[in-house]
Amino acid sequence: MTGYDGGPVAALRRIAFLLERAREDTYKVKAFRGAAATILPMGDDELARAVEERTLTDLPGVGASSAKVIASAVRGELPERLAALEAEHAGPLTDGGAEVRAALRGDLHSHSDWSDGGSPIEEMAMTAIELGHDYLVLTDHSPRLKVARGLSAERLARQLDVVAAVNDHLAGDFTLLRGIEVDILDDGSLDQTEEMLDRLDVRVASVHSKLAMDAAPMTRRMIGAVRDRHTNVLGHCTGRLVTGGRGTRGQSQFDARAVFEACAENEVAVEINSRPERRDPPSDLLALARDAGCLFAIDSDAHAPGQLDFQVLGCERAEEAGIDPDRIVNTWPRERLLEWARSSRG
Ligand SMILES: [Zn+2]
Numbered sequence: 329m330t331g332y333d334g335g336p337v338a339a340l341r342r343i344a345f346l347l348e349r350a351r352e353d354t355y356k357v358k359a360f361r362g363a364a365a366t367i368l369p370m371g372d373d374e375l376a377r378a379v380e381e382r383t384l385t386d387l388p389g390v391g392a393s394s395a396k397v398i399a400s401a402v403r404g405e406l407p408e409r410l411a412a413l414e415a416e417h418a419g420p421l422t423d424g425g426a427e428v429r430a431a432l433r434g435d436l437h438s439h440s441d442w443s444d445g446g447s448p449i450e451e452m453a454m455t456a457i458e459l460g461h462d463y464l465v466l467t468d469h470s471p472r473l474k475v476a477r478g479l480s481a482e483r484l485a486r487q488l489d490v491v492a493a494v495n496d497h498l499a500g501d502f503t504l505l506r507g508i509e510v511d512i513l514d515d516g517s518l519d520q521t522e523e524m525l526d527r528l529d530v531r532v533a534s535v536h537s538k539l540a541m542d543a544a545p546m547t548r549r550m551i552g553a554v555r556d557r558h559t560n561v562l563g564h565c566t567g568r569l570v571t572g573g574r575g576t577r578g579q580s581q582f583d584a585r586a587v588f589e590a591c592a593e594n595e596v597a598v599e600i601n602s603r604p605e606r607r608d609p610p611s612d613l614l615a616l617a618r619d620a621g622c623l624f625a626i627d628s629d630a631h632a633p634g635q636l637d638f639q640v641l642g643c644e645r646a647e648e649a650g651i652d653p654d655r656i657v658n659t660w661p662r663e664r665l666l667e668w669a670r671s672s673r674g
């Protein structure tokens with residue numbers, strides 16, 4: 329039996345991280361994260377007694393497979409499930425992108441369980457710290473995206489209090505930044521109040537509805553959003569889905585040159601969305617945005633902590649496209665990033 333001294337909470341969190349990173353069934357992942365949350369406040373003696381008396385599964389949210397992991401870890405043995413996942417899933421997600429990834433200081437696009445993410449805000453922040461980030465922008469959805477439980481102005485205001493509380497409890501240099509993934513409405517306006525948009529650090533604007541609109545109105549819609557003084561990042565611009573459980577979807581039609589020129593002019597970063605099923609923008613459009621002089625943001629668009637690690641996939645694409653790291657806004661130190669997000673909008 330291989331020894332393990334990480335303790336049961338770390339074992340359960342690592343299992344969840346590896347499953348999420350491998351895009352496995354979120355239901356299983358939730359079970360491990362739930363079990364970790366249950367045992368977190370328990371003392372070592374109390375936990376050891378529960379292992380001894382085989383009463384772990386009496387605890388709320390602790391099922392048979394989590395109990396097995398906990399029992400092994402408490403005995404100082406490497407849990408079998410963890411060993412198997414480390415062997416199968418811990419390797420690099422891709423061969424390229426390492427250099428750009430090393431230059432990244434943060435991530436501008438992530439979701440918590442306040443909208444359609446699978447984990448609480450603090451769990452996203454903890455994992456971002458573990459991945460070496462200096463900052464993470466929390467960008468839950470806006471009200472119109474009801475399927476994703478988009479946040480009303482009131483819920484967003486409450487979320488900002490939680491973000492402040494999370495930052496108060498974190499030691500060190502990491503900061504959780506206030507953000508939104510705001511829907512671009514049909515007329516190019518943004519789906520949140522001016523007042524709330526003004527209170528945020530970074531705003532990602534994305535199209536999530538009527539993706540099949542004709543090219544001319546879609547171009548007007550996107551340029552309208554890019555010119556909005558609040559917009560900092562244009563999220564997953566074509567909306568395509570290339571693989572995965574949600575099926576595939578073609579790209580939205582629009583005048584990409586005109587949209588990217590508007591981005592360059594307004595210092596709006598074009599997002600390189602790292603999600604494996606998105607890979608957005610496609611390579612030809614990425615080259616077009618590069619030649620238009622755009623800034624870029626390489627984002628995970630994580631809906632679970634383990635998915636924060638997707639970023640290297642976007643880094644590989646930026647590297648292939650020959651994009652200078654200084655044009656990638658999340659290679660910038662936090663102060664420069666915040667200054668850009670504030671003042672580029674005039
Ligand atoms: Zn989105």
Ligand SMILES: [Zn+2]
Binds near residue numbers: 438
């Ligand atoms: Zn998103």
